Amino acid sequence: MHVAAQNNDLExxxxxxxxxxCPDVVDAAGYTALHYAARAGHVKVCTRLLNAGANVDAVTRAGHATALHRASAVGCLAVVDLLLLAGANTKLPDVDGKTALHRAAEHAHLPVVRSILQVCPDLKYRRDERGKLPLYYARGNDELCKLLA
Structure with a gap:
């Protein structure tokens, strides 16, 4: 299932x-098929897995990453929007205490940051394990800094 999800093999x-x-079967690292499909930006596979009952907030073992963390980090806006629509918890921290907003900000994914803030505007005040706000990770990107200020 994991390989099929990662390779966009919907069939x-x-x-x-x-x-x-089960759509939530995990591999050795605790990743589900939804984690792989979300990171790869495969909207149709993510939709199918969610419709089959995949846990939108499943976390990996070591990194505690959700599918939302993974899609946000790589800037997959369509997947982020799908996960948010499916009720993904934007406040879940990964092992570094970072939310999906932190991950989107550190990789300068402005549309993803906007989308997450529409669902949870107060998330921009959430600090990670190092005490850093998402704004810290937006350094050098004026438009992103304005959005997160």
Whole structure:
């Protein structure tokens, strides 16, 4: 399932789900198929997994990352919006205490930052484990800094 999700093989994902494979099965690192599909930006696969009951807030073992963290870090706006619509918890921190907003800001993904702030505007005041606000990670990007100030 993980390989199919990562490779945008919707037909294979559908086949595995029809055979009864749980969409939340985890690999050795605790990643679900949704983690892989979200990071790769595969909207249709993410939609199918969510419709099959995938846990939108599943966290990885070591990094405590959610699919929202992964999609935000790489700037997959369509997947971020899908996950937010599916009720993803924007306040969940990863192992570094960073939310998806921190991850989007540190990689300068302005549209993703905007989208997350529309759902949870107070998230810009959330500090990570190092005491840093998302604004800290936006250094050098004036438009991002204005949005997070």
């Amino acid at each position: 294979r994902v559908d086949k595995l789900l029809r055979k009864g494979l």
